[in-house]
Amino acid sequence: MAAVRVRQHVNPLSEKFRTPVSAPDWQNIYANLSLPLYLDIGCARGRFILEMAEVEPRWNYLGLEIRQPLVDEANEIRDEKGLKNLHYIFCNANNSLRPILSTLPPGILHSCLIQFPDPWFKNRHAKRRVVQPELVNELADYLPIGGTVFLQSDIEFVAIEMSDRFSENPAFNKQHQQQWLIDNPFPVATEREKRVMLRRESVYRAIFERVANC
Secondary structure: OOOOOOOOOOOOOOHHHOOOOOOOOHHHOOOOOOOOEEEEEOOOOOHHHHHHHHHOOOOEEEEEEOOHHHHHHHHHHHHHHOOOOEEEEEOOHHHHHHHHHOOOOOOOEEEEEEEOOOOOOOHHHHHHOOOOHHHHHHHHHHOOOOOEEEEEEOOHHHHHHHHHHHHOOOOEEEOOOOOOEOOOOOOOOOHHHHHHHHOOOOOEEEEEEEOOOO
């Protein structure tokens, strides 16, 4: 299958993306809804959780992506592979996260992954970045105690901003003393991570744990 071509940058504040999506019927999505769920926000082509769904079938995976052609392609590949622990949703995570998570069984969300989000370099575009305080608050509402958030980026200021926003929320605590993790704790890497590592450039990683009820 030829890769779908899409625009790299999509403005989440545009009128097109202001309407929150409705959650699907989860019973029709996952073969076993009781499995712990890994949520990938901004999953792009979804290859990371596709590989994870194949190597670790004891988890369910959900990818959220704002570019619909990538979601359509990813779900088509999932169907071709017959994976029953994987799904992708076309949405704007900054207004659809709560409608989606609120319909899941309580405590089922195990981990959230936010990897190499669009940096939106200009200061006037900072509100377009995915990790806003509101998103952190919503994850705090639905992650159980012990649930984790994994962050990584090859843009240091983006990684710092994401890390600071989780550090500022009392519901989260960084799992490690060093500023950044050296290694990716997962057995697979995203397409962007593979390209960055081939160029021998830095990747800034952090893991936060849900620690307190607020």
